[in-house]
Amino acid sequence: MCHMTVGTLVLLRHGESEWNAKNLFTGWVDVDLTAKGEAEARRGGELLREHGLLPDVVHTSVLRRAIRTSELALHAADRHWIAVRRSWRLNERHYGALQGKNKKQTLETYGEEQFMLWRRSYDTPPPPIDDNDEWSQVGDPRYATLPPELMPRTECLKDVVARMLPYWYDEIVPDLLAGRTVLVAAHGNSLRALVKHLDGVSDEAIAKLNIPTGIPLRYDLDAELRPVTAGGTYLDPAAAAEAAAAVANQGR
């Protein structure tokens, strides 16, 4: 008899970034972590170590807040030496013309309904960013090999699901099927896209789901890659609930 071993998936949103702290829409803008964000990343790594949840491989976006979070967390867990893979497909949702804009001012200017449509609706993207905008990523060398028609100027969550899933199936799933413990260090909305897929969250319900910074979320998957526990398990559930509520309230 052949038993397929399925590994464990651990999702980690980067720690607080400079633009999280300033309450600015960030998207693909490559901002760094704050000192608080660095401490959150280290704490995330300590949680991994305390729970004996030691990654064999890490997948990150190509943005420094996720890369640095993974490095700080893995250092704290004594797993700094594991294999690393990165992809733009794990990047934060491209926030279009909202990149660099203040969330509170945007809420005041456009009103609650439009603000939440842009932030959390499944299929309404913000207006596209102009290629000459100071926060455009056109010309950024890290995307030089990206086919031009794949380079986003804005994205809704549905677009993120569509561009993230090829990476999930082609790069992450094989690691899981090989029985590995897989850490995915990414972003609020790219992880919402992955959670939506894993848990089969409806287009409506995903609007209410927020991912806190720096707290590992564990998913044990069955042989069909379905979560054994719906929604996964945060390694620090109380801190996760409080931090997710704070994300939901941004802009207010």
Ligand SMILES: O=C(O)[C@@H](CO)OP(=O)(O)O
């Ligand atoms: O600004 C962003 O890129 C994201 C994540 O910080 O914000 P929001 O939670 O509003 O989608």
